[in-house]
Amino acid sequence: MDRQRVVWLVNQWFEQNRRDLPWRRSTPWGVMVSEFMLQQTPVARVLGPWQEWMERWPTPDDLAAEEPGAAVAAWGRLGYPRRAQRLHRAAVAIAQEHQGQVPTTLEELRALPGVGQYTAAAILSFAHGGRAVVLDTNIRRLLARVEGGQQFPSASPTVAEWREAEAWLPEDEATAALWAASSMELGALVCTARSPRCEDCPVSELCAWRAAGYPAHEGPPRKPQAWHGTDRQCRGVILDLVRHSPDGVPVELALEAWTDRSQAERCLSGLLDDELVRRDAGLLRL
Ligand code: SF4
Incomplete structure (x- = not known):
């Protein structure tokens, strides 16, 4: 496989076909916010909340x-609201330990709350133009097809797959950063999971x-990940109720918002343990 040629072709394609996403014209903090939001939510649903978020908290210090x-x-209806808590904690860490600037090394990024290997690599690459292995589902699928001759990669990345992805990474920082963005974009727009446009x-x-x-x-x-009737859906229903009730929601009312009582109790207790919701004199609040 002539990897250099593939990288060059995909990077050329990207220059002509890249989506004009607002975080691509933003600050490192804007990129970081987008990466948190995009962790489990598609681009189309992130655009609006990201704009609002950046208008309200344009820097980590503002959020902290x-x-x-x-x-x-x-966080609204983006789902998986624990990400909002972690982003807040990360903003506090940036404000206190990094003079309000998003760190520029993988090690420092990894040390921030809610930032795993993938997110650290993505921030380094997209926000700072650094060289890092960014291995999201789109890139994994593209490499599995182009080089591996397979329709899909394994359920989660293996060590061998990480090494392969590393071997694909161009030496030069700017080209490596472009490759991370371009290969992800090609996977998202052309080499899609169900109907690739070859x-x-x-x-x-x-x-x-x-x-x-x-x-x-x-x-x-x-x-496909099941959703209907899951604890995740139940937690979302309760959290939504609390979110839209600035004066607080009586515990009993929140439990009645879901048909399965024992599931609602379990989910409410999870939300309280995770400190996504707090209990205050019989009322639930954020
Ligand atoms: S779009 Fe088609 S040709 Fe291109 S990498 Fe995917 S499967 Fe291969």
């Missing part, structure tokens, strides 16, 4: 000066999966 509850309330793909001539005649996925079946 607020109570965590304000961050959870502003006729529009800049590396179709080099793609091993295409050359092999698109063999079907052989691993365990890929299950």
Whole structure:
């Protein structure tokens, strides 16, 4: 596989086809906020909340000066609200330990609350133009197809896959940062999970999966994540109720918002343990 050629072609394609996403024209903090929001939420649903967030808290210091509850309330319907708490904690750490500036090394980024390997690499690459292995689902799928000749990668990255991704990384920082963004964009827009548009793909001539005649996925079946009736949905319902009730919600009313009483009790207790909701004289508040 001529990796350098693939990188060059994908980077060229990106220059012409990149989406004009607002965080791509933003500050390192704007990139960091977008990475937290995009962790489990698609781009289209992140655009509005990201704009509002950046208008309200344009710097880490602005967010750090607020109570965590304000961050959870502003998180709105993005889902997985623990991310809002972690982002708030990260803002406090940046304000206190980094003079309000988003750190510029992987090590310092990894030490921030809520920042794992992927998010640290993404911030380093997208915000600071650094060289790091960014391995999200879009990039993993693209590499599995182009080089591995497989429809999908394994359920989670293996050590061997990390090494492979490292081998793809161009030496030069700027090209490596461009490759991280361009390969992710190609995976998101062209080499999609269900219906790849190979006729529009800049590396179709080099793609091993295409050359092999698109063999079907052989691993365990890929299950879409269930949502209806889950604890996650139940927690979302209760949290939404509290979020929209500035005067507080009686505990009993919150439990009645969900049909399965024992599930509602379990989920409410989880929200209290996670400090996403607090109990104050029989009322639930953020
Ligand atoms: S040729 Fe098709 S399957 Fe291969 S990388 Fe391009 S879009 Fe994906």
